[in-house]
Amino acid sequence: xxxxxxxxxxxxxxxxxxxxxxxxxxxxxxxxxxxxxxxxxxxxxxxxxxxxxxxxxxxxxxxxxxxxxxxxxxxxxxxxxxxxxxxxxxxxxxxxxxxxxxxxxxxxxxxxxxxxxxxxxxxxxxxxxxxxxxxxxxxxxxxxxxxxxxxxxxxxxxxxxxxxxxxxxxxxxxxxxxxxxxxxxxxxxxxxxxxxxxxxxxxxxxxxxxxxxxxxxxxxxxxxxxxxxxxxxxxxxxxxxxxxxxx
Amino acid sequence: xxxxxxxxxxxxxxxxxxxxxxxxxxxxxxxxxxxxxxxxxxxxxxxxxxxxxxxxxxxxxxxxxxxxxxxxxxxxxxxxxxxxxxxxxxxxxxxxxxxxxxxxxxxxxxxxxxxxxxxxxxxxxxxxxxxxxxxxxxxxxxxxxxxxxxxxxxxxxxxxxxxxxxxxxxxxxxxxxxxxxxxxxxxxxxxxxxxxxxxxxxxxxxxxxxxxxxxxxxxxxxxxxxxxxxxxxxxxxxxxxxxxxxxxxxxxxxxxxxxxxxxxxxxxxxxxxxxxxxxxxxxxxxxxxxxxxxxxxxxxxxxxxxxxxxxxxxxxxxxxxxx
Numbered sequence: 001x002x003x004x005x006x007x008x009x010x011x012x013x014x015x016x017x018x019x020x021x022x023x024x025x026x027x028x029x030x031x032x033x034x035x036x037x038x039x040x041x042x043x044x045x046x047x048x049x050x051x052x053x054x055x056x057x058x059x060x061x062x063x064x065x066x067x068x069x070x071x072x073x074x075x076x077x078x079x080x081x082x083x084x085x086x087x088x089x090x091x092x093x094x095x096x097x098x099x100x101x102x103x104x105x106x107x108x109x110x111x112x113x114x115x116x117x118x119x120x121x122x123x124x125x126x127x128x129x130x131x132x133x134x135x136x137x138x139x140x141x142x143x144x145x146x147x148x149x150x151x152x153x154x155x156x157x158x159x160x161x162x163x164x165x166x167x168x169x170x171x172x173x174x175x176x177x178x179x180x181x182x183x184x185x186x187x188x189x190x191x192x193x194x195x196x197x198x199x200x201x202x203x204x205x206x207x208x209x210x211x212x213x214x215x216x217x218x219x220x221x222x223x224x225x226x227x228x229x230x231x232x233x234x235x236x237x238x239x240x241x242x243x244x245x246x247x
Numbered sequence: 248x249x250x251x252x253x254x255x256x257x258x259x260x261x262x263x264x265x266x267x268x269x270x271x272x273x274x275x276x277x278x279x280x281x282x283x284x285x286x287x288x289x290x291x292x293x294x295x296x297x298x299x300x301x302x303x304x305x306x307x308x309x310x311x312x313x314x315x316x317x318x319x320x321x322x323x324x325x326x327x328x329x330x331x332x333x334x335x336x337x338x339x340x341x342x343x344x345x346x347x348x349x350x351x352x353x354x355x356x357x358x359x360x361x362x363x364x365x366x367x368x369x370x371x372x373x374x375x376x377x378x379x380x381x382x383x384x385x386x387x388x389x390x391x392x393x394x395x396x397x398x399x400x401x402x403x404x405x406x407x408x409x410x411x412x413x414x415x416x417x418x419x420x421x422x423x424x425x426x427x428x429x430x431x432x433x434x435x436x437x438x439x440x441x442x443x444x445x446x447x448x449x450x451x452x453x454x455x456x457x458x459x460x461x462x463x464x465x466x467x468x469x470x471x472x473x474x475x476x477x478x479x480x481x482x483x484x485x486x487x488x489x490x491x492x493x494x495x496x497x498x499x500x501x502x503x504x505x506x507x508x509x510x511x512x513x514x515x516x517x518x519x520x521x522x523x524x525x526x527x528x529x530x531x532x533x534x535x536x537x538x539x540x541x542x543x544x545x546x547x548x549x550x551x552x553x554x555x556x557x558x559x560x561x562x563x564x565x566x567x568x569x570x
Contacts, residue, residue: 058438084440092438098431101424109428112421113440121421161439 008036009072011165011197012057012088018065019052026052028221029066034165039191039198041208041229044218045241050201051093053218054169057199058090059083070165085113087164091171096154099143103134106142106153110160124160131193132156132186148179152186159190166190167199172207180204184211209233217241253552262408270401278400282468284508285407289461290481291488291500292414296454298494299418300447301430302355305482306347306363307458309370310340312477314459315466316380319389322467329391329399333406333463340459341452348448355433367479374474385473389466403464410457415497417453426450487525491532493539502540 010033019027027049034040044050055061057068059080068076070088078086098106107128111121129135132152137145142153151171158166168187172180184207191198202208208215209229217225217232219241225232232238269281290311297304314336321332351362375383391399417423425446428436433443466472484507492503507525514521536542 060434060437079442080434080437081440081442084438089440090438092434095432096435098428098435100431101427105424105428108421109425109436109441110439112425118421157435157439 010035010069011071012199013069014053014057014066015069016066017053017056017063017068019056019061019063025221027056027063030218030221030223031066032216032223032226034197034199036197037191037195038213039187039200039211041212041215042199042201042218043203043205043208043215044224047220048218049221050218051169052221054090054167054201057083057088057167081113084161084163087161088167089158089161089163089165090167091154091158091169093169093173096157097142097150099141101142102138103129103140103142103145103153104138107134107156107160110157114161124162128156128160131159131189133182147174148176151175151179152183155186155190162194163196165197165199167201169201170203172202172204180207187211266401266404269404270398273400279468280508280512282400282403282464284505285403286461286465286468287484287488287508288501288504289407289410289457289464290485291492291504292411292497293454293458293461294482294485295489295494295497295500296414296418296457297451298489299423299426299430300450301433302352302363302447303360303486304363304451304454305360305479306344306366306370307454307485308367308477308479308481309347310344310455310458311462311465311481312370312374312474313343314340314462315472315477316374316386316462317459318463319386319466319472320380322391323386323389326392329395329402329467332467333460336463337456337460340462341456344451344455345448348451349444352444352447352451363482364479367477367482371474371478374477381473383474385471385476386466387471389470389472391467399467403468406460406464410460411497411501414453414457418497422446422449484525487529490529491536491539493536493541495538496541496545498544499539499541502544506540 012034014033015031017027017030018025030049030053042050042053052061056063059075059078059082062077066076067074070083070086073086075083075086075088098109104125107125108121111124115121115124126135129138132155134149134153134156137149142150145153151174155168155171158168172183175183187198187200188211190196200208200212212229214227215229215232216223217235217238224241225235225238227235265281269278273281290307293310294304294307297307317339318332318336321327321335322329327335347366351359351366354362374380374385380386390396395402418426425436425441429443429446436443436446462477465476488503488507489500490503491507492501493499507528510524510528511521514524517524532539538545
């Protein structure tokens, strides 16, 4: 496997991750790297272990085996808030908002751990809202927003911490075609503007193929394939996992 | 005139009126009712403060009791001045709550409710087992030192107001926003790098400081304390004040305390049946006043405020308190 940026060190190294739930092996043995400034797609059929991987990376689950390194530092077993303060920040597939609070306060809370100064926090909130098209709805309660805005608010909360690695968990779910296009544009813009790496979990294959530099395919808790979108989409193992084998 | 300055002015005038009345107009009985209102309001505000992070803290009763005993020990045994006793009571409540919270605030919802209930009862039983503090019969002769005795009701009102104002300030600060964020969704709060457990312990400690001082004021107003005064019912009554007054605003806790304490004075002749009326009031309030007395007051004063201030109250939307 080759790094897209040649000699640079990886942002994140996952090594032999394993996590069981009772008798079920959700993630059996998964290793991969995320390189600086890349958008890495993580895909796989339902139950492949994508969400478990997400929870392992962000510290919400402890791996039963394996190591996680973030910029070379071992972060295995750290708590979610410790990992977030190091710069690895995730969004949530469901329940990604502070529903009974204003959009402003949603983003404000995300600035608290990284920005000390009041004024600077205010600026951070406004910049972030602007980037995600939320400036006009800052005073609205999160639960009253239309679905598209709610999805972008989930991203805004994570982005307001100014992460070094942004992990997006199915942030396009339920968006219509125009909204998906707009969201992809925003994600590219985030990468350009902050020069960060993005891990992108998504069911929308067209979007994944469009935006990702590399893709990691999971199946039954194992790494099935890894490569560029073209490589992966031609891989017979991947086609079999998604469509079933010819009998 | 912006509505915030109007609010401050009204609050300052009301505070002065209450203080003047307490000192010069109320008489002994009136002053004792006012003190009862103050300590009840503090218990209610303490309970409500932990509700900001989404937990119902029955152990409020325990910290209230610890404050009462610590202050009584300070003034009766050691002859310390009242301010020292009050501060010691608050610190004792806060300190014990930190130990309690460090262990228990990892749970939430029904689990925390049950653990805090258990803690309240254990604390009460501990009071009954310690002979040095009077075991079941408690402590007597708890008076503030002589030069302050005349002013004690006034001091009670001042201390209560200062603590309520402090709680309100914290609630409106960024820290208060983080509290409500935890109530909404603690996973999101963790994911943005905040240590939820530490923030919850901090919230509990502040609330328990207030409960401790409330207990100390209770002890010196009542002059007698016994373990029975600090059963979980303290928290149940505090919850009644909060619910009937309206949990959306700290003034709701105060309004509930005023209303039910005054009502209680009329019902006191009913003895044990008094509780039926409190229960009934609680059910009625939940059915017909979802926002409590504060909700009514807000609705009634809204046209007035709008007339004072034509601009839309954006701030109140931004910071609208979660139900």
